[in-house]
Amino acid sequence: MKKRMFRKFVLTLFLAAIAASAAAQRPRTRLEWGVLGGINVPDYTTNMTKADVKNKMGWQVGITTAVDLGIIALEPQILYVRQGIRILPEGLSEELNVKSRSVDVPILVSLRLLKPFRVYAGPVFTVLNDCKRKSGDDLLDFGRVRPTLSYTVGAGVVLLRHLLIDVRYNGQFRGKPDVALPNDVMLPEIRSYNVALSVGYLF
Numbered sequence: 001m002k003k004r005m006f007r008k009f010v011l012t013l014f015l016a017a018i019a020a021s022a023a024a025q026r027p028r029t030r031l032e033w034g035v036l037g038g039i040n041v042p043d044y045t046t047n048m049t050k051a052d053v054k055n056k057m058g059w060q061v062g063i064t065t066a067v068d069l070g071i072i073a074l075e076p077q078i079l080y081v082r083q084g085i086r087i088l089p090e091g092l093s094e095e096l097n098v099k100s101r102s103v104d105v106p107i108l109v110s111l112r113l114l115k116p117f118r119v120y121a122g123p124v125f126t127v128l129n130d131c132k133r134k135s136g137d138d139l140l141d142f143g144r145v146r147p148t149l150s151y152t153v154g155a156g157v158v159l160l161r162h163l164l165i166d167v168r169y170n171g172q173f174r175g176k177p178d179v180a181l182p183n184d185v186m187l188p189e190i191r192s193y194n195v196a197l198s199v200g201y202l203f
Contacts, residue, residue, distance in 0.1 A: 030068040036164060036200025037061040043193045044085045052095075056084035064164075064200060066110070075108040075120065083194065100192075102129040106152050116158040124150045124170065149173060154196075164200035169193070 040058045062079035081102050088095045105127055110120035126148050154168025171193050 033065040034202035036198045038198030040194040040196035052088040054086040058083035079104045100131040121153040166198040
């Protein structure tokens with residue numbers, strides 16, 4: 001009887017040690033969050049053959065979060081993005097100074113095999129967006145020029161455990177058609193791409 005109890009006790013300890021070892025080897029889920037901000041260099045294009053387009057440097061600020069699973073992580077972000085464009089369409093004598101602002105929500109999947117480096121990609125949902133034309137001291141409603149869904153790919157590096165340096169390319173699946181301009185001029189399609197450089201702090 002005593003031998004059976006001793007065997008059960010030893011077997012229980014052995015199984016508990018195996019379970020503890022397996023749990024220790026499993027990657028721990030870690031939550032991280034931070035703030036980031038930087039500049040973006042946009043490239044607006046249109047399929048109008050006779051339109052002079054001048055891109056203006058923009059900026060973005062926001063909050064980044066991540067569920068770090070070890071090798072991969074899910075990174076939802078919220079970004080406030082400002083961009084600008086000067087455009088002279090065919091049929092107009094005055095150059096249009098257009099300012100765009102939006103709230104973007106990238107949902108990134110990042111690969112973190114070689115820490116502190118990370119490579120990521122994912123869709124970007126534009127949840128709020130407006131675009132205004134500056135005329136003198138007034139800002140006039142211009143219309144939406146960004147789609148509700150776009151994409152981003154990029155890479156980042158974390159230095160000193162907290163400093164994040166991030167470079168990404170943001171593109172569109174399709175442009176925004178039928179944008180109305182003054183004097184009954186229509187832009188059939190506007191596409192926007194940009195390269196963004198951000199610096200952030202992870203807590």
